Amino acid sequence: MKEWWVQVGLLGLPLLAVYLQVPPPQPSPPLRSWRASGTFFTYKHHNIFYRDSAGAVGSSDIVILLHGFPTSSYDWNKIWEGLTQRFHRVIALDFLGFGFSDKPRPHRYSILEQAGVVEGLVRHLGLRRHRINLLAHDYGDTVAQELLHRYEHNKTGSILINSLCLSNGGIFPETHHPRFIQKLLKEGGLLSHLAMRMMNFFFFSMGLGAVFGPHTQPSRAELWDMWTALRNNDGNLVMDSVLQYLDQRKQHRDRWVGALMSTSVPLHLIYGPLDPVNPHPEFLQLYKKVLPTSTVSVLDDHISHYPQLEDPMGFLNSYLNFINSF
Template structure:
């Protein structure tokens, strides 16, 4: 259906965190894994999807998956007051105004790689080939034309903050955060202070100070070791 999004007008679909959570549940049912306890690992957009899955699990909604643990990484689990100024994509995309479809159609590899590079650490930048792979993935089925629709998750985080932050605060599921402290989107120390204040029972792994928004890509060994230590702790 993405091919029908010409110019962003008459778009037949709107993306939402609720839908993404339902897709995860549907996939696990299809794979026959919904009967088993799942260890969730999430990042950025996926953090909020995981929060919705956790809310459903805690409220015993029909079809919800069984969650054994949740490991979050860099992402806005709770909106920071000033974090939006760090977003690499224009504010107008998030606002979904009339200019958003024009900007998405003008997006090219140069602006994409420049914006993405801003949220990687200076010593952990993707290679040119990796940038092209990411760009090819974004362009598949005209995916770049729905960036503004996908970015509505930022507004959804604010609207449903009580539901999604509340799920984290109320759960007895083991929680962990793996954090790259150089992240301009979730800046240190404000992000970490808020996380510890809201979720004092959660454990935290802070990676080296040159690791930024994509710790799983920038320091895969450190990320894996931190995750395995968390899994082995319960």
């Protein structure tokens, strides 16, 4: 009798998983407006979403924004207007496998490919001869490190980098502490596949809320927008493939940390010190030791892993102070 119930339970899990994925969430008016303000370009037969806003008159500066995992370019919405008042053009994209961009599966997602996507966008926009300021967060930090390596080694098609600002990313694998769900999904296999299909808004919001500070929690509407962008094109079903970047950081540690150590590009870090993923003081001490020429902005003690959403004015002011300093 006991074995019969176990079999029924195992058969019911896939049915429950399907049930939890229907219907897909619909975008809110703000998220729908964000998408309507952008467009797509094609990179190796994949559609990549991006937004490109004209900004300050009299400025020739361009900034490209690189978002984190598991979210999208919408992470930058709270500082977008402020950036357009300083930069001639403000550009953000959804990486392949994220947001409104295509999410092919099966597919071998890699940081090297995502750097190629950014270079492809720069070519598409006719900006290869322009110097670009890069502003990155989390996963985007690692993409920026690869772009910096290509620039420093004069690789064909590389972006001309004018400055680089990083924020709360796994720059050093040895001080990076991925969440349990990330480790679980990365391993693949039956348990990982079930977890991806069983994931719903409740579990997603619990997991993401844990990397925000207790006093800077996103609203339910904000979490819903993040969940909707992730679920677009079944993005929850490619998370195991995308998460291979955790191993790629270890594999290419010397290449990516070395790019930061050897660069002459102005370098800055904006850091939310309550971050459980890149915890203080462990991360910050190593950063200052390895990169002593980089400038650093440490935000208030209650700011955590998503500083551009938790403290948009503090984040924006820190970034503009850096840009105006050289």
